[in-house]
Amino acid sequence: MINTPIVVETHNLTKIYGDGEEVRALDNVDLTIHKGEFIAIVGPSGSGKSTLLHLIGALDRPSSGEVIIDGMPLSQVRDLDHFRSQTVGFVFQTHNLIPTLTAQENVEVPLYETTSQRNDRRDRARELLTLVGLRERMHFLPNQMSGGERQRVAVARALANQPTIILADEPTGNLDSKTTADIMRLLSDLNRSQGTTLIVVTHNHEVASATQRIITLRDGHIQRDVITETSFERELVDFKSSALGQALLRGDELPQEMRDIAPQLRELLEDI
Ligand SMILES: Nc1ncnc2c1ncn2[C@@H]1O[C@H](COP(=O)(O)OP(=O)(O)OP(=O)(O)O)[C@@H](O)[C@H]1O
Ligand SMILES: [Mg+2]
Incomplete structure (x- = not known):
């Protein structure tokens, strides 16, 4: 993994919320992530996991410090919306699909930013839905699909613009354990076959143990950062669950x- 280029760097990344009673949600976090890594971010509620994900994904600005994506410091990016649509794909706990649009139309939404031809958008959406095993559900509305199917549509949507990184915040939080395993297998396959860099926030130790590296946050700090590909760490994580x-x-x-x-x-x- 160390041989691949760096895709995410954070330097002294700090986020403080509020003006009166301040919350230091992230405190001087230094992190380096290489292309193709599959990472879990774990830690207690309130430890800063979502905050870190939002800053890496340019959904929010840091109070101080820097995020560098693919060599580009985010503080120097003028049009963050455009940058985001080209570089990161998000998957959230609640899938955030638009209820009145079909699976295919939902996957097409981020393509409006990058693909002007209607046919190209449609073909790309169909290709992605096939990839996540939903070819037969293309024209279904979100409320006509199961939770796992909806989450797969969300994964397809996140992949639409071939992002450098996929950021997922509790992507299996609302799913049963079998569907959780299916979604994790899908993400893991994408990571292997397409070399997509994946960062997944999770409370679930089985989900974490499906990844290659586990970063534990506590009180806005990195408490542990372990490569689980080494057998001892992986066995410990498996044993824990x-x-x-x-x-x-x-x-x-x-x-x-x-x-x-x-x-x-x-x-x-x-x-x-
Ligand atoms: N918009 C906000 N305004 C004020 N404080 C916030 C805001 N967002 C988060 N916080 C605070 O920052 C800290 C970190 O929050 P964050 O959402 O990153 O935690 P988390 O690790 O994702 O927790 P959880 O596991 O519950 O999702 C918490 O103390 C939280 O209350
Ligand atoms: Mg969170």
């Missing part, structure tokens, strides 16, 4: 042979 790992974290009664190592193991799990 297992029944035994969960029992250990809850402090439940454990099998005899585990009691001696339980305190150290718990510390490792709490940290990941």
